[in-house]
Amino acid sequence: MSNVCYALPPLQGTAEHQGSLADFIWFRTGGPAEWLVRPKDVHDLSVFLAGLDPRTPVLPVGVGSNLIVRDGGVPGVVVRLPKAMAKVAIEPENRVRAGGAAMGISVASAARDAGIAGLEFLRGIPGTVGGAVKMNAGAYGRDTSDILIEATVVTRSGDVETWPAARFGYTYRHSDLPAGAVVVEAVFEGVPGDPKVIGAEMDRIAAEREASQPLRSRTGGSTFKNPDGDKAWALIDAAGCRGLTRGDAQVSEKHCNFLLNLGSATSADIEALGEEVRAKVKAHSGVELEWEIQRVGVFSDDASKKRVGVK
Numbered sequence: 001m002s003n004v005c006y007a008l009p010p011l012q013g014t015a016e017h018q019g020s021l022a023d024f025i026w027f028r029t030g031g032p033a034e035w036l037v038r039p040k041d042v043h044d045l046s047v048f049l050a051g052l053d054p055r056t057p058v059l060p061v062g063v064g065s066n067l068i069v070r071d072g073g074v075p076g077v078v079v080r081l082p083k084a085m086a087k088v089a090i091e092p093e094n095r096v097r098a099g100g101a102a103m104g105i106s107v108a109s110a111a112r113d114a115g116i117a118g119l120e121f122l123r124g125i126p127g128t129v130g131g132a133v134k135m136n137a138g139a140y141g142r143d144t145s146d147i148l149i150e151a152t153v154v155t156r157s158g159d160v161e162t163w164p165a166a167r168f169g170y171t172y173r174h175s176d177l178p179a180g181a182v183v184v185e186a187v188f189e190g191v192p193g194d195p196k197v198i199g200a201e202m203d204r205i206a207a208e209r210e211a212s213q214p215l216r217s218r219t220g221g222s223t224f225k226n227p228d229g230d231k232a233w234a235l236i237d238a239a240g241c242r243g244l245t246r247g248d249a250q251v252s253e254k255h256c257n258f259l260l261n262l263g264s265a266t267s268a269d270i271e272a273l274g275e276e277v278r279a280k281v282k283a284h285s286g287v288e289l290e291w292e293i294q295r296v297g298v299f300s301d302d303a304s305k306k307r308v309g310v311k
């Protein structure tokens with residue numbers, strides 16, 4: 001990746017050259033952002049993106065709970081929303097308005113306290129509202145598209161637009177949000193419910209997660225999408241990959257659709273292990289698993305090629 005420190009447009013927030021992503025993303029691996037930008041607010045982000053050379057790639061990140069950042073780092077600008085954009089507010093008609101940086105658990109908890117049911121599943125998804133809107137995150141038969149009314153997006157060219165849910169073109173763990181567009185706010189809707197019942201459901205989700213997922217590990221969530229009518233973990237298990245290692249990367253023993261960094265894995269180890277799993281599953285069952293984890297940035301050996309955003 002280039003070490004040339006080119007000029008950025010004015011910004012009220014902060015811009016860190018070679019800003020570390022491994023410091024906060026769940027796997028704790030991978031190279032830095034060429035520029036790690038934390039805008040002050042929506043207006044700041046909008047002015048910044050409008051003034052940024054259109055050739056500069058922009059990658060929004062949340063807390064990196066579904067991300068492999070390659071070891072060569074991420075060329076261009078990585079946008080991380082600040083805490084000030086994590087506010088959650090209750091609105092009439094069982095609606096919750098949340099900033100793009102708000103965590104799923106904060107949204108679910110606010111909804112519970114206001115007696116709004118239907119958002120409980122967000123309790124189990126350890127990512128931000130922006131990540132959930134982009135990924136159509138979901139669990140227990142529900143996903144973000146079921147509860148989203150609209151979301152506000154700052155486009156790559158700096159326009160602030162409010163999109164109705166239908167515009168996101170949602171399918172399973174996929175949206176049509178264009179590259180470089182940043183989700184800065186979302187409005188979700190539930191139905192009236194009893195806070196005690198909602199709270200009990202959230203507790204059940206938390207307990208089930210604790211029992212079945214490596215929550216305290218360096219991981220990236222579900223590695224592969226569930227193929228139609230099948231479970232990725234079952235195919236991986238049947239192909240003999242449970243516990244498989246490469247360097248310090250491992251297929252979780254607890255939930256084999258999760259990859260782990262046992263300590264000193266590189267992103268290359270983790271990604272290569274994922275590809276090995278895909279090959280073994282294909283050989284065993286004929287199914288081609290599709291990555292759910294977003295793989296971003298450039299490999300350390302070809303950083304100069306700037307293969308940003310490769311999936």
Ligand SMILES: Cc1cc2nc3c(=O)[nH]c(=O)nc-3n(C[C@H](O)[C@H](O)[C@H](O)COP(=O)(O)OP(=O)(O)OC[C@H]3O[C@@H](n4cnc5c(N)ncnc54)[C@H](O)[C@@H]3O)c2cc1C
Pocket residue numbers: 026059060061062063064065066067081100101124125126127128129130131132133134135136137138139181182183184213214215219220221222294
């Ligand atoms: C233990 C564990 C359990 C998990 N369980 C589930 C689950 O049950 N269901 C599920 O769906 N997922 C699950 N995940 C995966 C992950 O939590 C979700 O995909 C989550 O929505 C990612 O949010 P994030 O903020 O961490 O996004 P990141 O991982 O930072 O980014 C993921 C993608 O979203 C984009 N993005 C992030 N923020 C924004 C933004 N503001 N605007 C535009 N794009 C943005 C990024 O560019 C990237 O493409 C789990 C992960 C872990 C570690």
